Every structure is written in structure tokens, then in C-alpha cells.
Amino acid sequence: MTIVVWVFAGIAAAVHILVFVWESLLFSRPGVHSGVFAIRSTDVPAIKLWSFCVGFYNLFLAIGLLFGVIMWATGNQTVGRTLVAYICIFMVLCGVVLFVADRMALGRERGKGVSGALAETLPPLIALVAMVF
Numbered sequence: 001m002t003i004v005v006w007v008f009a010g011i012a013a014a015v016h017i018l019v020f021v022w023e024s025l026l027f028s029r030p031g032v033h034s035g036v037f038a039i040r041s042t043d044v045p046a047i048k049l050w051s052f053c054v055g056f057y058n059l060f061l062a063i064g065l066l067f068g069v070i071m072w073a074t075g076n077q078t079v080g081r082t083l084v085a086y087i088c089i090f091m092v093l094c095g096v097v098l099f100v101a102d103r104m105a106l107g108r109e110r111g112k113g114v115s116g117a118l119a120e121t122l123p124p125l126i127a128l129v130a131m132v133f
Contacts, residue, residue, distance in 0.1 A: 004130040006069050009084055012091055012123035013069075016062035024055025038108040061087055065124075085131060088124035095121025 026032045027048060033039040039047065065087045072080025095117050102113035 001130045001133050002072075005084065005127045006073065008123045008127035008130065009065050009069050009088065012088065012120075012127065013062040013065045015119050015123060016058040016065075016091070020055045020059035020062070022055070023051045023058065027051045027055070038112050061091060065091075081131070085128065088128045088131075091124040092121050092128065095124075 022032050022036055027037075028044060030041060033044050033051075034041065064083060068080045068083030068087060070080070072084060074080075098113060098120055099117035101107070102110060102117055104110075107113075
């Protein structure tokens with residue numbers, strides 16, 4: 001089951017790295033802010049700072065998760081498992097918050113953010129479940 005944990009932790013990290021690129025590096029592009037996040041071009045200047053900072057939050061989560069997997073894989077099991085578990089729990093909870101925000105129609109039409117919430121929640125949740133078994 002350890003390999004399953006590592007694979008899904010890696011997927012969770014990859015999702016967060018992709019979101020970092022979108023939010024911090026490419027957010028000004030219409031295909032990203034409008035196509036990915038359903039943000040109107042006229043609203044971009046007002047939220048660009050928020051997007052930039054949140055992107056780095058996603059990057060730091062991904063780095064921490066990858067560091068945990070590396071620590072675990074190189075024999076530092078207690079540190080690695082603890083870091084992987086903590087960051088996966090953090091990601092799952094953030095995914096729940098994203099889902100609640102979608103249900104409240106915060107920032108976009110209700111239902112438009114479900115795929116993002118699932119992408120943030122499912123890989124780390126699968127990793128956590130695999131850790132239990």
C-alpha cells in the first residue's frame with residue numbers, strides 16, 4: 001500500500017503545482033483566468049495579488065508533500081509519514097472548503113467549481129485511506 005500512498009501523494013502534488021502555475025504565473029492570460037477559473041478579465045487586476053499568493057501556497061503544499069514522500073522513501077519513515085499525512089489532511093480540508101464555496105456560489109456560478117474541489121480532494125484522500133491499510 002505504500003506505493004499507492006506515494007503515487008496519490010504525487011498526483012496531489014502535481015495538481016497543486018499545476019494550480020501554482022495557473023494562479024501565480026499565467027493568471028493574466030484569458031485562457032487561464034476566464035477558461036480555468038471563470039474570472040472576468042475586468043476582475044483580474046482586483047484579484048491578481050490574491051491569485052499570486054494563493055498559487056505559492058499551493059506550491060509550498062506540493063513541495064512539502066514531495067519532501068515527505070522522499071523522507072519516507074529514504075528511510076525516515078516517521079518524519080515522512082507524518083508530513084505526508086498532515087499535508088494530505090490539509091489538502092482534503094481545503095478541498096472541502098472549496099466545495100462549500102462552490103455550493104455558496106462564491107465567485108462563480110454554483111456547480112462550476114466542483115471539478116476543482118474534486119481534483120484537490122480525491123488524490124490526497126486516496127493517499128490517506130491507503131495509509132490506514
